[in-house]
Structure formats: C-alpha cells, structure tokens
Amino acid sequence: MAPELADALTPADLLTADGGEVTQELIDAAPQFWSVVLGYADVLCDIATGKPVDEDDVDWDTAEDDEAVAAQGLRHTNTVEWREARTAEYFCHDHDGAGLSLTPVMEAARSSAPEAGEAAESTLTDEERAAEYARRSREREAAEKQERRRVRELNKQAEAATTVRREFLRTSLLARKTPPGAAAAYVAATIAQDPHLLxxxxxxxxxxxxxxxxxxxxxxxxxxxxxxxxxxxxxVLTLALVLAAQESRMVKDAWRSKPRGADRYLSFLMGQGYTLAAVEEIITGQLTFDEVAID
Structure with missing residues (x-):
C-alpha cells in the first residue's frame, strides 16, 4: 500500500517518544518507515580531511588574509572550502509506526485548515511530494546561507564604520577647545535617561x-x-566621557542589537557633520537589514 502523502514528514517535523530529536541512527534502525531523496549541494568542508564544517565555526573576518589570527574557538577561512557533495533527505511516511510524534508546530499546522496550495499538492505522487519537500528544503537552506553571509558582510561594514566614526570623534569633536553646538543638551539628556552609562x-x-x-x-x-x-x-571632556561610553556599546553587530541610546548617539553625530555609513543607517531606521548592499 502506497504511503499516505499527508504523512511524508521530515525529521525536523517529528519527535521521539521522550521528546527528543529524530537522529540518523533512529532512521537507519527503521528504514521501512522512511523514503530518501538523493541530490547534490554545496557543503563547507575541511580542506585537509574533507569533513563537513559548521559555518558558525569559521571566523569569516579572516577571509583573504592568510596572516590574520582567527578569533578564539574559531578557525581560519583558509582551512575550509565549499565542495559539491551528495546529500540525502529523509521523509517519514508512517510516523506512528516508527513510534514518533509530531512537533507542536507541525501538530498545529496539521490541525489548521488547508490552504489553497495544499489542496493542489495533495494530487502529487509520492515521488513528486518528496521532491517538493526537497526543493523547499534546498530553498530554505539557500535563504539561511544567504542570511548568514549578509550578517558576516554587515559585521565587516560595521567594523569599517567604527574606524571612520572614531576618527571623526578624535579629530572633529574631542580635540576641540570649545564644545560643539547641541552638546550640552545631548549630554544632559543622555545622562538623565541612562545614568549608568558612564x-x-x-x-x-x-x-x-x-x-x-x-x-x-x-x-x-x-x-x-x-x-x-x-x-x-x-x-568637551564631559562630552568625551559620554561619547566614549556610548561608543563602547557599538560592537560590530550593533546594527542588529541596536544598543540603548545608539540611535540618538548617531543622530547627534550627524548633527555635527558626520555622514552615516549604510550599516549605521539600520540603527537610525533609515535603512533595513535587507536594504544594505553587500556586494
């Protein structure tokens, strides 16, 4: 009897009896409940061993710099490379028989009314359904990969912006003999709203x-x-105390975390003639994460 299409679920959709993840070992132990779709994908590998490497284990800031030292716990980019590798995606067609249960998210999805696209999908054959799952999985992985790349590139842009911003602070604001306009109001408002900043x-x-x-x-x-x-x-020295304290919060992913006071800080700098980098405009709300060019 052909498997029911509605039961073709990925391991991520399922849980073991004790609420654990469905591992490869569990799949291999009961192959009669699973179908497999083979394909190819780009996989990040160790150059020397060929073993897969997690992208989060690589210090991408070392790219194109063989002399750079990777951050603690990470590895240099010159130790890894992308290789085309055979992939296997598994689909369970009888999760009850396999002793598995649906995750809460999948349970909720199954209990909701089907959408228009799902009705059409029910006419697919088992092979077509599995291929559709594989396609969606590849699209999701590609989107996640692109997002990780965007994060890395924006972090690089943020580090470059920090260099420019601090040079502006040193030469255009804090070397002055008299405070710039609006400095007193900025200092007073900042300390009043954020007394622990210093x-x-x-x-x-x-x-x-x-x-x-x-x-x-x-x-x-x-x-x-x-x-x-x-x-x-x-x-001016009082202004330096406040600006330096605020600047200390501007870590490389501040564009994402948006530290307290960062938007007012950058707006103050703009008022003093500083030109924001695109990655800084995310913090002030002028651009979104997806609008900043990374190529």
Missing amino acids: TEHKAGEVLAELMGLPSVYPGKDIAAMAAKGTEARAQ
Missing part, C-alpha cells in the same frame, strides 16, 4: 583610545586635564 566596563577603554591616554582607567587623567584647562575645554 560605568559600563569598556567605557574607560574606549575613552582612553579616543583621548590618546596611556591607561584604560583614564579617570584621573581626565580630571587632571579638566583642572588645567578652560571651562569650555572641561565641557
């Missing part, structure tokens, strides 16, 4: 970088500079 653990490190100070704990240095300088210069 105590964040990397604020001092960034302040030292921006002000060219030798210590990552520059409080005494700033106090001494304020004591020796003019009243106007002291206001």
Whole structure:
C-alpha cells in the first residue's frame, strides 16, 4: 500500500517518544518507515580531511588574509572550502509506526485548515511530494546561507564604520577647545535617561583610545586635564566621557542589537557633520537589514 502523502514528514517535523530529536541512527534502525531523496549541494568542508564544517565555526573576518589570527574557538577561512557533495533527505511516511510524534508546530499546522496550495499538492505522487519537500528544503537552506553571509558582510561594514566614526570623534569633536553646538543638551539628556552609562566596563577603554591616554582607567587623567584647562575645554571632556561610553556599546553587530541610546548617539553625530555609513543607517531606521548592499 502506497504511503499516505499527508504523512511524508521530515525529521525536523517529528519527535521521539521522550521528546527528543529524530537522529540518523533512529532512521537507519527503521528504514521501512522512511523514503530518501538523493541530490547534490554545496557543503563547507575541511580542506585537509574533507569533513563537513559548521559555518558558525569559521571566523569569516579572516577571509583573504592568510596572516590574520582567527578569533578564539574559531578557525581560519583558509582551512575550509565549499565542495559539491551528495546529500540525502529523509521523509517519514508512517510516523506512528516508527513510534514518533509530531512537533507542536507541525501538530498545529496539521490541525489548521488547508490552504489553497495544499489542496493542489495533495494530487502529487509520492515521488513528486518528496521532491517538493526537497526543493523547499534546498530553498530554505539557500535563504539561511544567504542570511548568514549578509550578517558576516554587515559585521565587516560595521567594523569599517567604527574606524571612520572614531576618527571623526578624535579629530572633529574631542580635540576641540570649545564644545560643539547641541552638546550640552545631548549630554544632559543622555545622562538623565541612562545614568549608568558612564560605568559600563569598556567605557574607560574606549575613552582612553579616543583621548590618546596611556591607561584604560583614564579617570584621573581626565580630571587632571579638566583642572588645567578652560571651562569650555572641561565641557568637551564631559562630552568625551559620554561619547566614549556610548561608543563602547557599538560592537560590530550593533546594527542588529541596536544598543540603548545608539540611535540618538548617531543622530547627534550627524548633527555635527558626520555622514552615516549604510550599516549605521539600520540603527537610525533609515535603512533595513535587507536594504544594505553587500556586494
């Protein structure tokens, strides 16, 4: 008897009796309940061994730089390559017989009314249904791969933007003898709304970088500079404390996490003549994740 089309489910749609994932071992132990569709796909592999490598285990910032050192726990891009490999996708046509149950998501999908496209799909043969599942799976994997690539590229753009932004802070704002326009209002509003900003653990490190100070704990240095300088210069130093603390939150994926105060911070910089990079415009809401060019 041919398998019911409605029961052709992927391992991700199913759970074991104790709520665990359906593994390859379980499939191999009961092959009579499964169909397999063979195909080809690009797989990231270790160059030396040929074994598959998870994309998240690679430091993609090392690309095209053989001298770069990969981040801790990650590997250099020159140790991996994309290879075409044979793939197998499995579809269960009798999950009850296999002793499996539907995931809550699939249970909800099965209990809902069928959509128009599903009615047409019910006329497919078993082989066509399996091929359709495989096609959708490939499309999903391609979309996920593209999204991971976009994240990596936007992170690179964000790091480049940080270099430009900090140079602007050093040369255009914090080297001044008098505070720029709107600085007092920005400082007052920021501290009032975010009183713990100045105590964040990397604020001092960034302040030292921006002000060219030798210590990552520059409080005494700033106090001494304020004591020796003019009243106007002291206001610039106060601005430096706030900008450095906010800048310390601008990690490479700030475009995604959107740290507290980051939109107001970038808007303030724009008011001082700074031109936002496209990746920074995600934070201010001028662009979306998908609108930033990555090629």
